[in-house]
Amino acid sequence: MTATPLLTDLTLRARAQAHQATANCPCGAATLADRPDATVVRHxxxxxKAHAPDTTPADLTPRLTAAAHLPDVLLPPLTPAPVTLHDRLVTFWPYGTPVDPDDPDAAPWEAAGTLLARLHRSPVPTTGLPPMRGPAKAAHAVTRLRTTGPHPAAAPVLRAWDTLPAWARAEAPMPDTTTLCHGDLHLGQLVRHPTSDGPWRLIDVDDLGVGVPAWDLARPAAWYACGLLPPDEWTRFLTAYRDxxxxxxxxxxxxxxxxxxxxxxxxxxxxARALTKALAQDRPLDEVEQALVDACARMGSVPPQLAPSSAK
Structure with missing residues (x-):
């Protein structure tokens, strides 16, 4: 794959930030992500990280400031403000070791719950932090499904979407604007801080903001409800958050x-993301994706709560 100008120049910026006093180095660069909404390289x-094209300094800068002031929760940035590269805002971060996806037994559910609780208890900064972007991201996923093309499994997903209150569909303000939230919590958002003891920290401030704190627990809750997250792992996460x-x-x-x-x-x-991906790849749904669609179908028959399949 041919490197884009953005990827090439972002790699050079990462090297310059890593070795500000060294013209040459033996280190190799690694591309961690190269998507339309984010390009991330390590040196x-x-x-x-080059953020999404529609990211504005007015939204990103206060999020960086919040991360810098909460080093016991969020991995702090290396620089206080973004720079611009190819019309994209770029930020710099220390590299932290991510969760090992091949070792689910070592998943840091307790750390995730504890860090979320610390975040939710932290005072909201007075630097104009924008709303948490969770509902907006959900609405974007549904819009993409509607515009990508018809899928035979789309009907129950869209029906389930229509049953949600307006705030959860990003059609009205959230009912809570006093709590600091991550906005996109999953295990991929945890890394070990690059120090000798390596405590876990949250990363990715793109969706950070004020809003409904339950949203940050919702992804593991949804996976538990769909029968995709074992009850003991859900319990570990929830117990740590409560403790x-x-x-x-x-x-x-x-x-x-x-x-x-x-x-x-x-x-x-x-x-919705799973269906959009399946359409793009012209393939049937896998077992996990079908479980998510089945859960959406159940929503219409189990009001007002999505009954966890593992609790039936």
């Missing part, structure tokens, strides 16, 4: 009334 201990006094759910008892709407929304978002 030695530095990561350079750290996270405000998104009650301290005891049934958490589902608080999680139901965000979990439904994340189920629809993930199913």
């Amino acid at each position: 030695a201990g530095t990561v350079a 750290a006094h996270g405000p998104a759910v009650p301290a005891a008892g049934d958490p589902w009334p608080a999680l139901d709407v965000p979990a439904r929304a994340l189920t629809v978002q993930t199913a």
Whole structure:
């Protein structure tokens, strides 16, 4: 694959940031992601990220500031403000070791729950932090499904979307604008801080903002509800969040009334992305993707809560 000008120049910027006083080095660059919404490269201990084309300094800069002021929760950036490269905003970060996808037993569910609780309990910065982008991303996934083309499994996904309240579809303001939220929590958003003890930290501030904290628990909740996340892993995550006094759910008892709407929304978002991907690749749905569609179909018959299949 031929490198784009953005990828080429981003790699050079990452090398310059990693070795500011060295003209040449033996390190090899690695492309961590190269998508329309994000291009990410690593050089030695530095990561350079070109953000989505529609990202504005007014939205990104306060998110960087928030990360810099919460180093016990978020991996702090190497520079306080973005630079512009090929009309894209670029930020620089220390490289942290990600979660190993081939070792699910070592997944840091306790760390994820504890970090989320710390984030949700943190004071909201006074630097004009924008709303958390979770509902907007879900709406974007559904719009892409509608515009990509017909899929035989799209009907239950779109019906489930229509049952959600307007705020969860990004058609109205969120009911909570006083809590600091990550906006796109999953295990891929955790890395070990590049220090000797390597504590886990959250990464990716693109969706950081104020909003409904239950949204940050919704992806693992949705996977649990679909039978895709084992009950013990869900329990580890939820217990750690509660033990750290996270405000998104009650301290005891049934958490589902608080999680139901965000979990439904994340189920629809993930199913919509799966259908769009299957259409683009001209292939049938795999087992996991079909489970997400089946969960969307159940939403219309199990109001007002998405009954976890593993709890049936």
